[in-house]
Amino acid sequence: MEVEVPVSKFSARKATEEGKTVIYLCGQIDEDATFDSFEKEEGAIVFDFEGITVINSCGVRNWVNFMKHKKGQDISFRNCPPVIVKQLNLVPSFKGEAKVLSLYVPYVCMNCDHETRTLVDMKTLSSGAVIAEVLKCEACGEEEMEIDGDEKQFRLAG
Amino acid sequence: MGATAKKLWQVEEVACGVFSKQDASHLVEKGISHIHSTSLGERDPLYQLTCRAAAENSPLHYPWEGTARCHFAAIDASASRHNKILEMLSTLGLNPAQRFGHRVQGILEELITNGMFHAYKNKDGSAKYSRREKTQLDGGEPLRVGFENVQQGIFLSVEDCGGTLKLQDIGKALHRCYAGGETQIETKDQGAGLGMYMIFDSATHIKIEVTPNKRTFICCWVGGKGKGSETSFSFNFFQKG
Numbered sequence: 001m002e003v004e005v006p007v008s009k010f011s012a013r014k015a016t017e018e019g020k021t022v023i024y025l026c027g028q029i030d031e032d033a034t035f036d037s038f039e040k041e042e043g044a045i046v047f048d049f050e051g052i053t054v055i056n057s058c059g060v061r062n063w064v065n066f067m068k069h070k071k072g073q074d075i076s077f078r079n080c081p082p083v084i085v086k087q088l089n090l091v092p093s094f095k096g097e098a099k100v101l102s103l104y105v106p107y108v109c110m111n112c113d114h115e116t117r118t119l120v121d122m123k124t125l126s127s128g129a130v131i132a133e134v135l136k137c138e139a140c141g142e143e144e145m146e147i148d149g150d151e152k153q154f155r156l157a158g
Numbered sequence: 159m160g161a162t163a164k165k166l167w168q169v170e171e172v173a174c175g176v177f178s179k180q181d182a183s184h185l186v187e188k189g190i191s192h193i194h195s196t197s198l199g200e201r202d203p204l205y206q207l208t209c210r211a212a213a214e215n216s217p218l219h220y221p222w223e224g225t226a227r228c229h230f231a232a233i234d235a236s237a238s239r240h241n242k243i244l245e246m247l248s249t250l251g252l253n254p255a256q257r258f259g260h261r262v263q264g265i266l267e268e269l270i271t272n273g274m275f276h277a278y279k280n281k282d283g284s285a286k287y288s289r290r291e292k293t294q295l296d297g298g299e300p301l302r303v304g305f306e307n308v309q310q311g312i313f314l315s316v317e318d319c320g321g322t323l324k325l326q327d328i329g330k331a332l333h334r335c336y337a338g339g340e341t342q343i344e345t346k347d348q349g350a351g352l353g354m355y356m357i358f359d360s361a362t363h364i365k366i367e368v369t370p371n372k373r374t375f376i377c378c379w380v381g382g383k384g385k386g387s388e389t390s391f392s393f394n395f396f397q398k399g
Contacts, residue, residue: 028240030240031236031271031289031290032292053254054240054254054263054264054267056264056267056268056271056353057268057271057351057352057353057355057356058271058275058289060343060352061343061352064343065343082257083260083264090335090355090356090359091335091338091343091352092338092339093338093339093343106257108257115256115257148257
């Protein structure tokens with residue numbers, strides 16, 4: 001079987017969107033990933049985690065230490081993939097004082113193993129919307145797609 | 159075994175019941191080296207094997223462990239480990255872009271990182287290799303990584319020649335990590351902490367054999383092709399001497 005995901009080193013790209021600094025993070029967060037260049041970044045910052053594929057314990061430590069410099073600052077996380085949601089649940093200081101704007105909920109089909117994920121806006125959850133427990137599988141057509149993991153972890157991450 | 163025979167393996171208490179991973183971490187912190195979380199209670203075959211191991215003072219081979227068909231790879235450099243892990247996943251027929259492949263990738267990463275940065279110590283007890291730098295293990299120190307598809311799951315093992323892992327350190331780390339809060343992440347450069355927590359949280363069965371200052375063998379089985387039961391797991395720590 002061909003491996004479809006190549007090793008992608010960590011990279012970050014800065015942009016300005018609607019007056020806010022947005023930092024797009026990409027690749028794997030490990031012992032080589034450093035965030036020093038954002039330590040002095042002032043004002044509101046949105047970290048976009050969409051491109052993060054892997055994070056290990058060394059990377060978590062680096063990130064948590066970086067977040068200590070951001071206390072009192074307006075920090076948000078968006079497009080958090082399941083790998084980041086897991087860390088948000090396992091390591092509370094990963095989030096620090098940041099707000100989670102959106103995250104991906106992964107689903108797996110109990111009938112055919114097909115996988116997909118749905119982006120959830122945390123604002124809609126706080127206003128009473130619920131995360132769908134079951135989805136129709138786009139591959140086999142059965143109503144068998146269940147959340148991969150405990151639904152609570154996606155609520156708690158926010 | 160005669161009355162004067164040397165005790166080869168230390169086996170502490172065995173706990174059996176239905177636990178959460180956090181409950182189990184408290185038991186490890188209290189020094190319980192063998193934990194079986196199972197709804198079968200004492201009828202659980204893995205628990206029975208552990209009781210036999212305790213009676214015989216020797217680790218036994220659990221059915222979830224690797225067989226003669228197990229694949230092996232040597233890893234001696236931090237920079238090349240990511241590609242080697244991807245090669246292992248490919249051999250196992252797993253795609254890291256999919257949930258189960260990603261889970262196995264994460265456990266392999268922590269097992270290897272743990273062995274690389276925490277297994278080897280200087281004479282003063284400090285870590286020989288820093289996780290803040292690119293690491294090349296000295297000759298004779300490469301990690302031996304085993305991997306195999308076993309019983310609807312994946313068997314993984316990592317063996318080092320350090321033999322420095324201690325049950326009490328695992329217990330402290332698990333307790334600290336499950337408690338959360340400011341002390342969850344240690345900033346010091348040594349010790350099995352967050353990585354062990356991640357392995358403990360993700361793997362279904364874990365067995366650790368330590369021969370102090372000579373060898374640590376950590377193996378685990380990762381279930382979860384399907385949802386599986388999160389309350390069925392085991393942790394077994396054997397220490398020689």
